[in-house]
Amino acid sequence: MSSVDKEIVSHEVGLDQSLQDDRDMERLGKSQQLKRNFKFYSILGFTTTLMASWESILLTSTYGLTDGGRAGMVYVYIASFVGFFASVISMAEIASISPTSGGQYHWVSEFAAPRFQRFLSYLTGWLSVLGWQAAFASICFLCGTLIQGLLVFNYSDDSGYVYGFERWHGTLLTIAIAVVGTLINTLGAQLLAPLEGVILFLHLGGFVAVLVPLWAMGPGKAPDSAVWTEFSNFGGWSGMGLACLVGQLTPLFSWTGPDAATHMAEEVQNAAFVVPWCMVSTALINGGLGFIMLVTLLYNMGNIQDVIAPASGFSFLPAVQHATGSTAAANGVAAIILVMEVCSAISILATASRQTFAFARDNALPFSGALAHVNKKLHIPITSVLVSTMITVLLCLINIGSTAAFNAVASVMIAALFTTYILSIGAFIRARLLPGGIPHARFSLGKFGLAINVFSVAYLIFAITFTFFPTAANPTPVDMNWSILVFGVVVIFACVQYLLHGRRIYQAPITQVRKNE
Template sequence: MSSTNKEFRSHAEADLDTTDQDEWDMQRLGKAQQLKRNFRFYSILGFTTTLMATWESILLTSTYGLTDGGRAGMVYVYIGSFVGFFAAVISMAEIASVSPTSAGQYHWVSEFGPPRAQRFLSYLTGWLSVLGWQAAFASICFLCGTLIQGLLVFNYSGDTGYVYNFHSWHGTLLTIAIAAVGTLVNTYGAKFLPPLEGVILFLHLGGFVAVLATLWGMSSGTVPDHAVWKEFSNSGGWSSMGLACLVGQLTPIFSWTGPDAATHMAEEVQNASFVIPWCMVSTALVNGGLGFIILVTLLYNMGPIADVLAPASGFSFLPAVHHATGSIAATNGVAAIILIMEVCSAISILATASRQTFAFARDNALPFSNALAHINKRTQIPVTSVLVSTIITVLLSLINIGSSAAFNAIASVMIAALFTTYILSIGAFIRARRLPGGIPPSRFSLGWLGMPINCFAVAWLCFSIIFTFFPTASNPTPVDMNWSILVFGVVVIFAIIQYLVHGRRIYEAPVTQVRKTD
């Protein structure tokens, strides 16, 4: 390389805020540094903790756990699920330290998977990850929109002078509005996103303290200890209490989905091979702790389970908080905090979805890959991928006008899709561990515990993914049926057909670009 080219390269990389380790990692992965590395540890920690929004989601999705398992079921399922979830997180953290790339799981499957199958499995993983994150953005926007509707129902019903009439198209318009907010922040406000995430982290922690203080400080009385730790319930009508609790694990699973988000931002994080894994671990510990505390607080102060199930608003936490505080104003305040944090989560999810789309397009795996992989020179982000992600959410939200069940099936498929990518990537890493050369060195290592932790993580993921396809009740109506298994099957078939028609001819598997190092 000439001295002129070296000088140009050094200036370009300086403008992108790369470290020597970042440059080495990108060279090993065979990728050019295109994105500015403007995230540091605390900003990316704010990004991931608020994206997962665990304590907020525990309240929002508490209906599932209260229906299937009850108070005690929610406590023990949360603890058990966290053990399995944490094993998956630290497994992926080690892989992310070896290969810190926005491609994430599909790159890992390509690099560490069996040679004969790695190209197809990588392509399938990439499609599942892209579609999973697109569904995640649609899901969170819809959740925010229906929460606003739920608040209107909660405030304007019964003895009030005005009664709000719930319409599906209202939810669709609100979903589009939330998506528009996320898009504006991720485009026009892109350069402010890292410092904004630091502020959002403060709001995430401050909001937790405010809600916790409200529930305990204004509590009208708590249930006995045995009600929280020993009383199970099976309102879903399952054949056994154990099965009911397993079905109810959807509450914690939904609250923890997305630990790979930091990985998809890796090429925008300085010192990524060190920061990303520790960010993933820190996020799991912080959110896991906050989620457990808010869960126990809710269970002690919510009153009788029968009084909060099947609420008119659609959200059990609203009557639960109202029972605890005896105040509509306090309930609205708690809901407002949760709504704000979920909108912040939508901002982070859109960023993640667009980066995963950008990375997959960069490997020529998507239709119109050149456009989707384009980096805007002014903003230094994949603007086209951001806009396409928003358009997909808008189109999906229109389905809600005709059938909320159909939309919920599409939105809920994110869990199955992302969990499948976790299984494939950790499984590929287990294979790499057994090879004579072992795995490449990393700055975050599980050492000799890596193999048993990886195997346990895959076992838990395979077990838990089964119950994400279950409906809430054992005898559901067509409206209440969980159709995500059907949508997931369609997604997998579509990805296979897409590979046969398009992918096998032009898909550039990441492993072909990885440079072997000692």
């Protein structure tokens, strides 16, 4: 085939994909406002770096080491991944049927029982919007605290001197990270798709750059029995099993956000095919990288009691220092992780703004007209981007008064997003059981779909319970996990908002889908 023929075929394939995207948008009752800049590898880079699983395993290892220890982290990771992957492929099938930026709240509207679909859709939308807003605040704050942790790690000595910092330092660093993400998502919006391809390379290259020194420079490895059979219960829970379940916060945090590709669907070419396969690929890639990094950390970190409560707040810093025998190497690893987490913040802001844009497009939010406006030059919902940043700035001001209060707000993201997964997959199970079944999907679970859906909902309900636990038994008010309180307030707020505002003007997506059936 000549180069001219190949170009003609490529052009025809592109037209077919474009027509498929147009047909999907027409069926969903939406007009194409955003520019489809993302292809498979760019959206794969977007989602893999957003989740940043191997980086998050290192950053949040303190939770798992405290509750479960070495062996606990290994087996909880494996078990959690099985449940997590079932949830991802369940949502991937739904995304193939309805590839829209609305994501879960649209799915609930389309597949829930008619009597409840409007209210449940509205509740799901609020939980998703607030969950992603909390996710952006959380990742920015995590970057800020990592910088502070590096200062403590480098400017403390054996004489007892510890570098001191004020809470407002962390607030300013959080705002700085948020500003960087905002600049990329606005002034650099046209470069976001090609940039994600580069970031994917950094994600994979950074993994190798961290992994190799940990194995090559370590003074001695832990015995196999320590990694695979020794459990720890430093949290003081009544049983080792309960301690391990509480420690699953480490893998859960590293897998937050598998629905991100869905919220970018209206900017993805051939979305009904690419988005679900991107979700599956992201889960497999990050799940594998995360497990390899976890095992590497457990073999090379040294004595668990020496890293369990570091002054910096990050167990991986003394662990890497022990593994490599070098403070400079620990700083290098931290710098790589910091860069990747900033890249994650960029992707999370894009996701949060698209979810806000989609919900406002259905008149579900205050000032919906402004939030749903798409800038004609940049082809992005720039108001939603800026409002998302302002929410993070306002939230991080809470940290000046109380870090515990801020953490309670930020940590609600896992519970909020997991609840939206439960509601959307649960609604899809109902649709499967109807006489007509579900619509045709370009990514299908086939005859195993119902069993996988039911298992994923059961796992999510089980997992979400332990996100509300504190890291130690009998916590003080400061150490208490207050996310259950914040989550309850969010649910009550959404219900009241529906009664006062939503039921009058909210345009449930299913009403628009029906117009085009």
